[in-house]
Amino acid sequence: MERFDVSVVGGGPAGMSAGEQAATHGASAVVLEQGVPRADREFLGPDSTDAAGMLDYWVDIMDEDYREIPDHIILQELDRVEFLGPNENAVLRRTGIEASYPKMGFTFNRTWMDDWLRERAEDAGAGYRVGVGVKRAETDLDAEYRHTLRLADGEDIAAKYLILADGPQRRITLSALDQFMPEGRSVSDHLSPPTANHIAYQEYREIPEELFERSALKFWWGYIPGETAYPWVFPNDGTVARVGLTMPIGMNIDNIDNPESYVLLNEDDESLPRAGEYIRRLLEHEYGDEYDIETDFPLVEDRGKSGGTETYPISSTKPIESPVKAGIAVAGGAMGTTSAFHEGGYHVAVRTGKIAGELAATDSLESYNDEWKAAIGDEILRNVSFADIVADYGPDDWDDTFSMADSLLKSEGKGLLRSKFGSGVKAAKVAAKYKKTKYRYRNGGYVQLKESEYTI
Incomplete structure (x- = not known):
C-alpha cells in the first residue's frame, strides 16, 4: 500500500x-x-x-x-455584464470592488x-x-x-x-x-x-459576426421559472459563444404561478421544456425575426463533452x-x-x-x-444573501429590480455591490432586506453544517 x-x-x-x-x-x-x-x-x-x-x-x-x-x-x-429582464435591462460596467x-x-x-x-x-x-x-x-x-x-x-x-x-x-x-x-x-x-439541485446546460454556438459581443456577459432573468434559473451567453474565441442556462431539477409546470408570464414558456406547454429547447427558444426570441437559428447559429460539434453540448450539476x-x-x-x-x-x-x-x-x-x-x-x-455572504432575496422573484420582480439597478448604476457609477441603493422607495426596501439578510448570516451563519456537529 x-x-x-x-x-x-x-x-x-x-x-x-x-x-x-x-x-x-x-x-x-x-x-x-x-x-x-x-x-x-x-x-x-x-x-x-x-x-x-x-x-x-x-x-x-x-x-x-x-x-x-x-x-x-x-x-x-x-x-x-448585461442583465436582461422581460422589459427592463441593466448594464454593469464595474463591480465596485477593489481588484488588481x-x-x-x-x-x-x-x-x-x-x-x-x-x-x-x-x-x-x-x-x-x-x-x-x-x-x-x-x-x-x-x-x-x-x-x-x-x-x-x-x-x-x-x-x-x-x-x-x-x-x-x-x-x-x-x-x-x-x-x-x-x-x-x-x-x-x-x-x-432535492429542492436545491440544479443543472447547467450549455451549447457551443457560432454567432454571426455582426451579433457577436466579445466583451460582454449576458444574463436573462425572469425568462424561465425557478429559483436561480436563467439563460446566459459567454463569448469564447473567434465568434463562438457558450449559450446556456441554469435550472432547477425536478420542477413541474403545474406548480408554477403564472406560467404565461415567462417569455420562454408557450401556452401549449404541458411540461417544462428541456434545456436545449429553452436555448432554441431564447435564440428565436432574440434573433428569430432576422436569422434562421439552425443555419446562422450552428453548433460547434467538436467542443464540449459531446457534439458541442455539455450538462453538469451545480450546487x-x-x-x-x-x-x-x-x-x-x-x-x-x-x-x-x-x-x-x-x-x-x-x-x-x-x-x-x-x-x-x-x-x-x-x-x-x-x-x-x-x-x-x-x-x-464575504463572497459567500453576498451570494447567499442575494439568492435569498430573489428566491421567489417572478418576471415583474426582475423588471422592477433592473429598472432600479439601471438608475443606480447610471447615477452613482460605483458598481452595484458598492451602490448606496439610495434611489427611491423600492431601492430602499431592497437595501433594507439585503442588510437584514446579511445580518442573519453574520459571523459565518451561512454555514449549514458546523464542525461541532460531527461526532469525532
Missing part, C-alpha cells in the same frame, strides 16, 4: 490547487481524478464544465497574479485552465493519477495514516490527511463524511436536498464546515461553495483548495474552517 502525507480526491480547480500547495509546502501528495472524456481534449481529465467567466476581484479571491495566467487560456476581455485585474474581467477556456493547474501541481511535485476512480474512503482515527482510499483498480492508498474535492457530484464526499454524522443524519441532507446549497479533527478538509464545489446564483465558483474552488493543501502539509488543518471563511466569507 502506498502512503502519502496528503491525498486529494478530485482533480478539478480545488483538487489541483490543494495538491500544488501541499507539494509546495513539502508534503508528499497525490491527486486522484476519475477522468472524463471530452470532444475538445485528447486525454482524460476533470469534469471541466463551466461557463468560465472571471470578474476582476475574483482573481484576487483566487490569490493569483493574473499576469501569470498563460495568454492562450484567456479568450475575451470583458468591459460589461485592470478590466471588468475575462472569459477563459475552463479545460485549459484546469490543465494549467495540473501542470503547476505536477511541477511542484504532486502526483497526479487519472482514469482510476476512488470507490470509497475509510478512516481510522487511531492509525498514523488515518485515511485509506479504496481504488477501482483494486489498489489502496493511505494518507495522513484527506482533501475531498470531488465537485458537486460528491461521489466520495458524502459517504466519507457520513461516518462522522450522528445516527439518523446524513451529509446528503445538507448538500443534496445551490450553503457551504458546510469540515471534520478537521479527523484530518479531513472538503474544498470547492464539494463543500457547497459553487453557487447557482452567480454561475459557478472557480475562484472559491481554487482558494479553498490552496488553503486546504497548505494547512494539511504543515499539520495545521484544524484551522481550515476559520481560514476559508476569512478568505471567501
Whole structure:
C-alpha cells in the first residue's frame, strides 16, 4: 500500500490547487481524478464544465497574479455584464470592488485552465493519477495514516490527511463524511436536498459576426421559472459563444404561478421544456425575426463533452464546515461553495483548495474552517444573501429590480455591490432586506453544517 502525507480526491480547480500547495509546502501528495472524456481534449481529465467567466476581484479571491495566467487560456476581455429582464435591462460596467485585474474581467477556456493547474501541481511535485476512480474512503482515527482510499483498480492508498474535492457530484464526499454524522443524519441532507439541485446546460454556438459581443456577459432573468434559473451567453474565441442556462431539477409546470408570464414558456406547454429547447427558444426570441437559428447559429460539434453540448450539476446549497479533527478538509464545489446564483465558483474552488493543501502539509488543518471563511466569507455572504432575496422573484420582480439597478448604476457609477441603493422607495426596501439578510448570516451563519456537529 502506498502512503502519502496528503491525498486529494478530485482533480478539478480545488483538487489541483490543494495538491500544488501541499507539494509546495513539502508534503508528499497525490491527486486522484476519475477522468472524463471530452470532444475538445485528447486525454482524460476533470469534469471541466463551466461557463468560465472571471470578474476582476475574483482573481484576487483566487490569490493569483493574473499576469501569470498563460495568454492562450484567456479568450475575451470583458468591459460589461448585461442583465436582461422581460422589459427592463441593466448594464454593469464595474463591480465596485477593489481588484488588481485592470478590466471588468475575462472569459477563459475552463479545460485549459484546469490543465494549467495540473501542470503547476505536477511541477511542484504532486502526483497526479487519472482514469482510476476512488470507490470509497475509510478512516481510522487511531492509525498514523488515518485515511485509506479504496481504488477501482483494486489498489489502496493511505494518507495522513484527506482533501475531498470531488465537485458537486460528491461521489466520495458524502459517504466519507457520513461516518462522522450522528445516527439518523446524513451529509446528503445538507448538500443534496432535492429542492436545491440544479443543472447547467450549455451549447457551443457560432454567432454571426455582426451579433457577436466579445466583451460582454449576458444574463436573462425572469425568462424561465425557478429559483436561480436563467439563460446566459459567454463569448469564447473567434465568434463562438457558450449559450446556456441554469435550472432547477425536478420542477413541474403545474406548480408554477403564472406560467404565461415567462417569455420562454408557450401556452401549449404541458411540461417544462428541456434545456436545449429553452436555448432554441431564447435564440428565436432574440434573433428569430432576422436569422434562421439552425443555419446562422450552428453548433460547434467538436467542443464540449459531446457534439458541442455539455450538462453538469451545480450546487445551490450553503457551504458546510469540515471534520478537521479527523484530518479531513472538503474544498470547492464539494463543500457547497459553487453557487447557482452567480454561475459557478472557480475562484472559491481554487482558494479553498490552496488553503486546504497548505494547512494539511504543515499539520495545521484544524484551522481550515476559520481560514476559508476569512478568505471567501464575504463572497459567500453576498451570494447567499442575494439568492435569498430573489428566491421567489417572478418576471415583474426582475423588471422592477433592473429598472432600479439601471438608475443606480447610471447615477452613482460605483458598481452595484458598492451602490448606496439610495434611489427611491423600492431601492430602499431592497437595501433594507439585503442588510437584514446579511445580518442573519453574520459571523459565518451561512454555514449549514458546523464542525461541532460531527461526532469525532
